[in-house]
Amino acid sequence: MRLPGATAAGLLLTAAAPLTTGAVLEQEAAAARCAAFASATFGEQVRLTATRHVPAAASRQGPNAAAVTLPSHCLVSGVIGEREGAGGKKYGIGFELALPDRWSGRFLLQGGGGLNGSVRPPTGPVAAGDRPALARGFAVVSHDSGHTGAVFDDSFLVDQRAALDFAEASVRTVTLLAKEMTRAYFDAPIARSYMTGCSTGGREGMLAAQRYPELFDGIIVGAPAMRTGNSNLAIEYASVQFNQAAPRDAEGLPLVERIFSPADRKTLLGGMLEQCDALDGLADGMIANVAGCRFEPRRLQCTAGKAENCLSPAQVGALERAFAGPKDSAGYPLYAPVPYDTGIVETEGPIPGYLPTGRPGVFGPASRALEIDLDSRANALRNTAWQRLTDTNYWTNLNTFLGRGGKILFFHGVSDPWFSAFDTWDYWQRAAETNGAAWDNASRFYMNPGMPHCSGGNAHDQFDLLTPLVDWVEKAEAPGPPVSRRASDPQDQRPLCAYPSYPHYIGGKRTEATSFECRRSVQ
Structure with a gap:
């Protein structure tokens, strides 16, 4: 008109x-x-x-x-x-x-x-x-x-x-x-149409590419809430595992606030950094080589009685089960594993880390449940119409979107306590298998170490993916590694590498992006 x-x-x-x-x-x-x-x-x-x-x-x-x-x-x-x-x-x-x-x-x-x-x-x-x-x-x-x-x-x-x-x-x-x-x-x-969003907005971006492939030329998907029934189930499962490691009150119920003491969290953080921090060439309190990190909680287990500088067998077992993710009785995974990253031990902020504190957080109101029936819960999910409508995890055939020249970039904070970055990566890999070379020519995935849900944390959480997306759509220029910055110190910079690559320190000033190069992790 x-x-x-x-x-x-x-x-x-x-x-x-x-x-x-x-x-x-x-x-x-x-x-x-x-x-x-x-x-x-x-x-x-x-x-x-x-x-x-x-x-x-x-x-x-x-x-x-x-x-x-x-x-x-x-x-x-x-x-x-x-x-x-x-x-x-x-x-x-x-x-x-x-x-x-x-x-x-x-x-x-x-x-x-x-x-x-x-x-x-x-x-x-x-x-x-x-x-x-x-x-x-x-x-x-x-x-x-x-x-x-x-x-x-x-x-x-x-x-x-x-x-x-x-x-x-x-x-x-x-x-x-x-x-x-x-x-x-x-x-x-x-001239051109784009969409950007994180969390529910990330799910909406995936939905647009999957169900309305003609709407947009370029999409940015951040930490998508792409199958909340399964991610919520994984959180409930993890809560039960952690509760099983808790001391009990007079009625035999878990004292959730005492599962991990401040000393335990310090031990866990120190163990993660000792095993994984220097894999990126620089011991700086961040785990940048996400794909190369093979953290083993069992190496922190006390050899005798429980002490402040080690974890109990019950704590170690709870960590291993919770972070591995839930599986049904046939061994089928109901959700992806959760990455071990520095932000999991956090107790403050709008969204605390993945470990329970006894206060409302990622696990919702503190639960004292000690059991969960995964088979019945999984069956209920499969038969819920709401899940079928909102899930964007399954549809990977994007040949109409890609055939029009569409480009789509994904990013996810490794310390996200709500949605596992490995779950989004799993979707990206399945989409690559479905679409072949067209996917490689149209998509990138970026892990952001230390970042919780969408932003924040001990992370270089300020980055621009919109510029490389526009250049890819409009100039056919494939994106190089964008520069990411700390919100608290914009001069502290790192390259944001397309996963499974990571920023490897090659020498020079630690706060300069040019002191790092993107290297592919050795699996």
Whole structure:
């Protein structure tokens, strides 16, 4: 469609130069154009609730990120498919679309998190380093996936349409509408389309490549929540294993807070570093050679009675079973192993490490269960329709997406306590087997040592995958190792190597990326 009063002279980007920044509009003209957009219509199912011009301003894109200046843009808010659903609750897909005054011709869908339920500011921060997509001139849209509520509020599942929108449909619905709106606003075609997301947003990115292969040219998938039934089962299984190593109260129940003392955690961290730290050529408190690490908890076991500098046989056994992951009675793995990494011993932060503390954390409220029936739980998972809808672990045939020239980059923090980085790597390998050389020419996987879920930790957790993704899609330039930085010290840098390669220290200043080279781990 064409906006009321829109003319070719008012375009921010001409079709003749789709990948270059258009002429700068004066603020008054940009604001007027944004105001005019409020009267645009996009069918009976779409209602625009607010349209305002936002001046350029500094913004912080996350707790670990530096402030960045976001450009002036038109911010459009709206809802798709408003209705009264189950229980008389109001439903509809809420969205916000940011349309920069200086448009690059690119479009980006921003993935969600948790169970969604809110519309996050549409800036495109995931894996974009210190320049979110909006700051690069992308048109960016975000959405709530069809319901409102707290990040882990699942009450919307009683409504069929809301459940379907969360599971898959909202990705396509929002993308198609936002693309139509972007084309209408600029009165020009979209040159390239992208998507980025972590956690639920990572699952949504996988879903897009698998089920809607024509939507995007490039996708970044971070720590995907791709089969939460299985990952939750693995966490419950691990909880039971750890509880079996706990001292007991007068009723014989485990004292969860006493499973691993501060001294035990220090012993475990020291043991991991002793066995695996220097495998990357530098003993620096990080395990960069993830594929080469073969940590053996049994080497920390006390030879006599329990002491502060060693682990009990019960603790060692619990670690070995929990980190190996659950298997059914036939020996079939129900989830991937969990990596041994430095972040597993953490007790603080928004998401504590993998070891239980007795407080709510990755294991939820402290459980004192001592048994789990894996066969019955696995059977229940196989027969749950919700799992079939939301899982993105199984579909690996991506020949339509790849055939269109699509590119997809994966990243995962090795210390992620919710979703195992090895599970995502397993998917990547199976996709490689299915798609052959086309996969090698379209995808990379990056492990980030020390990083928990999506960001943070003792890690170089600030990195830009969006630039190499765009260059791969638009210039056919395969990505080299991006530089990753510490949020606390941006001058401390490492190359982010495509797994199973890792950054090996070759000499020089330890905080400079050029002091490392990517080497393939010897398996």
